[in-house]
Amino acid sequence: MSKQRIVVVGNGMVGHKFIDNLIQDKKGNDGLSNYEVITFSEESRLAYDRVQLSYFFSGKTADDLSLTDDNYYHENGIKFVLNDKVVELDFANKHIITASGRIESYDKLVLATGSFPFVPPIPGNDQAHCHVYRTIDDLEAITESGKTSKVGVVIGGGLLGLEAGNALVNLGLETHIVEFAPRLMAVQLDEGGGALLRRKIEEIGVKVHTGKATTEIIAGEFCRYRMNFADGSFLETDTIIFSAGIRPQDELARLSGIDIGERGGIVINNHCQTSADNVYAIGECALWENFIFGLVAPSYQMAKVVAAHINGNTDLAFTGADMSTKLKLLGIDVASIGEVHGKTEGAQSYTYHDEIEQVYKRLIVSQDGKKLVGAVLVGDVDAYGTLLQLKLNDMVLPDNPSALILPSSDDEQSTGLGVDALPDTAAICSCFDVSKGDIKQAVAAGCCNMGDLKSSTKAATGCGGCAPLAKQVLDSELASLGFEVKNDICEHFAYSRQQLADIIRVKKIKTFSVLLTECGSGLGCEICKPAVANILASYWNDYVLEDEHVGLQDTNDNYLGNMQKDGTYSVVPRIPGGEITPDGLIVIGQVAKEFDLYTKITGGARVDLFGAQLNELPAIWKRLVDAGFETGHAYGKSLRTVKACVGSTWCRYGVKNSIGFAIDLENRYKGLRSPHKVKFGVSGCTRECAEAQGKDFGLIATDNGWNLFFGGNGGMRPRHGDLFASDLTDEQLRTYVDRIYMFYIRTADRLQRTSVWLENLEGGIEYLRDVIINDSLNINAELEAEMESNIENYQCEWKTTIEDPEKLKRFKHYINSHEADAGLEFKVEREQRFPTTKNDNKIHITELV
Amino acid sequence: MMENNLNNTTWTDICTLSDLTPNAGVCALFNKQQVAIFLCKQTDNVYAVANFDPFGEANVLSRGLIGSTEDITYVASPLYKQRFNLSTGECLDSSEHRLKTFNVRIESNQVQLKEAS
Ligand code: SRM
Ligand SMILES: Cc1cc2nc3c(=O)[nH]c(=O)nc-3n(C[C@H](O)[C@H](O)[C@H](O)COP(=O)(O)OP(=O)(O)OC[C@H]3O[C@@H](n4cnc5c(N)ncnc54)[C@H](O)[C@@H]3O)c2cc1C
Ligand code: SF4
Ligand code: FES
Numbered sequence: 002m003s004k005q006r007i008v009v010v011g012n013g014m015v016g017h018k019f020i021d022n023l024i025q026d027k028k029g030n031d032g033l034s035n036y037e038v039i040t041f042s043e044e045s046r047l048a049y050d051r052v053q054l055s056y057f058f059s060g061k062t063a064d065d066l067s068l069t070d071d072n073y074y075h076e077n078g079i080k081f082v083l084n085d086k087v088v089e090l091d092f093a094n095k096h097i098i099t100a101s102g103r104i105e106s107y108d109k110l111v112l113a114t115g116s117f118p119f120v121p122p123i124p125g126n127d128q129a130h131c132h133v134y135r136t137i138d139d140l141e142a143i144t145e146s147g148k149t150s151k152v153g154v155v156i157g158g159g160l161l162g163l164e165a166g167n168a169l170v171n172l173g174l175e176t177h178i179v180e181f182a183p184r185l186m187a188v189q190l191d192e193g194g195g196a197l198l199r200r201k202i203e204e205i206g207v208k209v210h211t212g213k214a215t216t217e218i219i220a221g222e223f224c225r226y227r228m229n230f231a232d233g234s235f236l237e238t239d240t241i242i243f244s245a246g247i248r249p250q251d252e253l254a255r256l257s258g259i260d261i262g263e264r265g266g267i268v269i270n271n272h273c274q275t276s277a278d279n280v281y282a283i284g285e286c287a288l289w290e291n292f293i294f295g296l297v298a299p300s301y302q303m304a305k306v307v308a309a310h311i312n313g314n315t316d317l318a319f320t321g322a323d324m325s326t327k328l329k330l331l332g333i334d335v336a337s338i339g340e341v342h343g344k345t346e347g348a349q350s351y352t353y354h355d356e357i358e359q360v361y362k363r364l365i366v367s368q369d370g371k372k373l374v375g376a377v378l379v380g381d382v383d384a385y386g387t388l389l390q391l392k393l394n395d396m397v398l399p400d401n402p403s404a405l406i407l408p409s410s411d412d413e414q415s416t417g418l419g420v421d422a423l424p425d426t427a428a429i430c431s432c433f434d435v436s437k438g439d440i441k442q443a444v445a446a447g448c449c450n451m452g453d454l455k456s457s458t459k460a461a462t463g464c465g466g467c468a469p470l471a472k473q474v475l476d477s478e479l480a481s482l483g484f485e486v487k488n489d490i491c492e493h494f495a496y497s498r499q500q501l502a503d504i505i506r507v508k509k510i511k512t513f514s515v516l517l518t519e520c521g522s523g524l525g526c527e528i529c530k531p532a533v534a535n536i537l538a539s540y541w542n543d544y545v546l547e548d549e550h551v552g553l554q555d556t557n558d559n560y561l562g563n564m565q566k567d568g569t570y571s572v573v574p575r576i577p578g579g580e581i582t583p584d585g586l587i588v589i590g591q592v593a594k595e596f597d598l599y600t601k602i603t604g605g606a607r608v609d610l611f612g613a614q615l616n617e618l619p620a621i622w623k624r625l626v627d628a629g630f631e632t633g634h635a636y637g638k639s640l641r642t643v644k645a646c647v648g649s650t651w652c653r654y655g656v657k658n659s660i661g662f663a664i665d666l667e668n669r670y671k672g673l674r675s676p677h678k679v680k681f682g683v684s685g686c687t688r689e690c691a692e693a694q695g696k697d698f699g700l701i702a703t704d705n706g707w708n709l710f711f712g713g714n715g716g717m718r719p720r721h722g723d724l725f726a727s728d729l730t731d732e733q734l735r736t737y738v739d740r741i742y743m744f745y746i747r748t749a750d751r752l753q754r755t756s757v758w759l760e761n762l763e764g765g766i767e768y769l770r771d772v773i774i775n776d777s778l779n780i781n782a783e784l785e786a787e788m789e790s791n792i793e794n795y796q797c798e799w800k801t802t803i804e805d806p807e808k809l810k811r812f813k814h815y816i817n818s819h820e821a822d823a824g825l826e827f828k829v830e831r832e833q834r835f836p837t838t839k840n841d842n843k844i845h846i847t848e849l850v
Numbered sequence: 851m852m853e854n855n856l857n858n859t860t861w862t863d864i865c866t867l868s869d870l871t872p873n874a875g876v877c878a879l880f881n882k883q884q885v886a887i888f889l890c891k892q893t894d895n896v897y898a899v900a901n902f903d904p905f906g907e908a909n910v911l912s913r914g915l916i917g918s919t920e921d922i923t924y925v926a927s928p929l930y931k932q933r934f935n936l937s938t939g940e941c942l943d944s945s946e947h948r949l950k951t952f953n954v955r956i957e958s959n960q961v962q963l964k965e966a967s
């Protein structure tokens with residue numbers, strides 16, 4: 002039998018999803034061998050995540066956003082043509098024609114052409130620096146404009162307009178939003194919600210102009226352009242983004258005679274079939290019951306329906322979808338559920354408006370008060386998950402619905418509806434259509450944490466909005482199956498990290514083998530060995546390369562450098578506080594030059610030398626140690642850097658000597674192993690140039706002493722530290738830090754940063770204050786003594802190592818030859834050396850140890 | 851070093867037992883190949899597998915950690931942590947790759963390697 006040819010026009014989010022569904026549906030059977038699939042895109046790249054598009058401005062690259070790649074398509078036999086627009090559909094001959102003249106015949110044709118931004122017909126709208134906000138190319142052009150602009154305007158105050166506004170803020174422009182309607186986000190929000198959103202946006206410096214119709218864009222006096230409004234007012238700007246809505250990209254279908262809706266959109270039925278035989282339409286170009294769905298979740302549903310239909314399953318149908326949304330716009334939480342404009346007859350509402358905290362919540366309920374019709378939340382969207390489930394599952398409201406939006410006080414019983422109350426059909430993840438039942442099934446099949454759940458169901462891997470709810474369902478399911486949510490470190494020890502730390506401390510255990518005999522089984526593994534090595538180091542601060550410890554250390558600790566992707570290591574000398582003499586800098590430069598090491602200033606305000614081979618490390622470190630440098634412990638779960646500003650020594654605003662104090666602190670805690678790495682920041686005044694609030698320990702100088710912040714974090718989940726205590730003297734500060742640091746070492750989980758530890762600490766920062774300041778556990782004397790002993794036992798591991806010929810034996814690539822690793826290859830870029838491995842693996846940071 | 855010992859039936863001296871690090875690995879050059887040799891003190895076994903990590907695509911496996919799960923003794927790659935059975939070379943986390951293994955023994959304090967037949 003000859004293969005069925007499927008042609009997919011458009012490789013956007015939905016076109017790709019359809020292809021992926023085809024591949025996944027057939028996995029394990031005969032693959033796609035019965036099909037020949039070819040897809041065309043007008044864009045220059047394969048599908049990427051448009052939903053996350055704005056992250057482009059916070060550093061994501063086109064690669065990060067991509068949803069697929071050449072390999073995946075090649076492996077599955079999918080053909081694709083980029084940069085080629087399909088310009089004609091010939092139903093009689095069952096083929097399509099592209100702009101480049103290519104003709105492809107089809108058995109099934111899928112139109113996934115998406116939509117295009119509507120640009121209002123304002124004279125002057127087609128000049129340079131006038132943009133739309135839809136593709137990566139658009140964002141690149143906006144960034145380019147940003148470089149030569151001071152002021153930017155977004156025309157359109159809807160959801161996308163606000164996102165575009167955020168982009169302009171990120172580019173550092175004075176930002177204005179111009180909206181024709183009398184309020185922002187008119188589709189999703191009611192009047193009260195729109196008004197509060199506006200106030201919040203204005204507070205962050207974005208100027209909002211509502212009720213303005215732009216009549217023309219002409220040359221400006223102070224800026225590049227001047228926009229004139231119908232009411233006679235005007236606004237000057239250098240760059241403009243149009244975000245006045247989207248229109249279905251239906252031109253191709255229209256020209257070929259397929260049924261099109263009155264206001265555009267390719268008409269489809271419940272199987273997403275169009276009026277032409279064997280032709281489907283899905284995604285934002287499709288019109289279902291006179292409705293265009295401008296969100297991915299419903300569009301993904303359509304993709305699924307069509308893949309199933311082509312595979313012969315006609316049971317699955319598209320039956321509409323929910324348009325609820327929850328977003329963070331310009332840092333403000335906004336959510337809208339169901340119908341919010343009072344169109345439902347007899348509907349009544351509850352409103353909660355807190356002008357002080359700037360929270361607005363409105364609940365719209367049916368005439369009999371039993372069902373939820375819609376809801377608007379601004380400023381506090383915690384109730385979203387609960388409300389959405391009530392709406393989606395058409396559940397009966399609790400007796401006192403107002404409690405759903407009133408702030409909950411601790412004494413009252415929580416009104417949040419427990420996940421147990423949800424029916425199995427409840428949709429938990431709408432991006433991937435995962436129901437509560439699906440999660441239960443996954444758990445029954447052995448999935449026991451979020452990682453497993455994500456890989457087996459894909460839940461929470463799209464927009465991520467459902468993650469908290471998915472976790473709740475998972476935990477409740479595990480609990481109901483009688484699983485204790487286990488905290489064992491691995492199969493070799495039935496103890497948590499904290500318990501192991503207690504055993505080691507109380508029984509004064511000094512080696513892994515003793516611990517294993519006392520309370521473990523098997524040989525150990527890559528999880529427990531480094532964790533135990535780390536605890537041993539935290540309590541006894543032995544040299545980490547003692548024979549007993551060598552086999553326990555991860556490669557980074559084992560060779561005292563961070564392994565890079567090609568197997569070479571990085572070299573980071575400690576530069577306390579970031580202060581370095583010219584001579585010191587010269588030595589680092591000379592060493593880097595001699596060993597041809599790639600040199601970079603790190604995000605931690607010191608210098609990293611990359612590309613050192615195992616056999617080169619001792620010679621490199623000898624040079625550095627001789628010049629007075631010590632190891633920077635960039636490889637250890639230990640103190641990393643104490644970042645400081647110059648403070649009162651130079652800065653005209655500095656009120657304390659931040660740099661001097663930072664250097665003291667760095668020298669005090671250097672080398673100390675802890676459950677995860679620890680960073681400090683010290684700022685000389687409240688301008689906070691050292692970004693101290695983003696560090697584990699943050700110090701800010703005031704006229705009255707130091708303010709100590711604790712639990713800050715950059716990285717994957719940035720968090721500002723909580724203010725622990727104010728107006729501290731140097732001495733008080735050191736004492737508190739000693740105690741908190743050791744208390745963290747005693748009780749945290751493996752690889753748990755202080756931020757997460759603090760968040761999981763029952764009683765939070767207040768409990769911590771009670772322990773540290775009031776000594777409520779009566780352990781402070783012990784904690785201080787432990788810290789003192791650690792400080793006394795400090796050694797520079799590199800110095801110890803280069804002085805011991807036995808230890809140096811391991812710093813060779815081969816045990817039986819002096820040759821270097823022949824597998825290494827380098828290339829030169831920007832006058833420095835880089836590895837040329839094929840290895841472009843992207844790894845999940847959470848899996849790192 | 852014996853340069854071209856492609857004879858599969860003879861053992862080649864590599865280093866002395868004391869050159870190995872207990873409960874860790876070293877890399878040896880053998881028949882122009884990089885071989886990772888591990889001495890597991892706890893079970894008194896030596897193992898030899900290819901040093902090339904097929905996932906990370908670098909010569910680093912000798913620098914991985916030894917671990918066990920049930921009865922299997924494995925090495926976890928220092929790059930992305932995939933685990934390989936030290937006796938069979940099988941990857942425990944994916945069927946995509948398998949390491950070549952070598953015969954290894956200790957004869958009067960000498961560590962010796964031989965191509966697996
Ligand atoms: C070199 C450097 C990037 C640079 O080119 O500037 C860097 C490089 C690495 N970082 Fe970092 N981080 C560097 C500053 C930072 C900073 C900025 C800072 O310290 O002010 C952060 C955010 C602040 C924070 O930690 O809260 C940072 C947050 C991370 C994280 C995320 C931690 C988190 O809690 O989410 C990881 C992953 C991890 O630790 O699990 C990470 C991990 C890594 C690793 C170790 C990944 C790895 O295993 O290969 C990188 C190896 C470094 C090497 O080979 O030397 N790095 N990393 C910076 C070295 C600073 C230094 O002098 O030691
Ligand atoms: C900035 C931004 C933020 C968003 N945020 C969210 C959000 O938070 N949540 C949410 O649910 N949705 C969001 N959306 C909407 C979401 O991105 C769309 O619903 C989704 O991308 C629609 O997918 P699609 O495949 O139908 O269209 P598209 O992704 O637009 O793909 C259509 C593709 O077809 C190509 N094409 C068109 N005509 C032809 C032709 N004749 N020949 C060849 N190729 C052609 C186009 O170039 C395009 O690449 C956002 C959109 C934007 C722009
Ligand atoms: S861990 Fe990520 S962010 Fe940090 S240096 Fe490596 S690539 Fe950059
Ligand atoms: S709802 Fe978007 S990832 Fe689950």
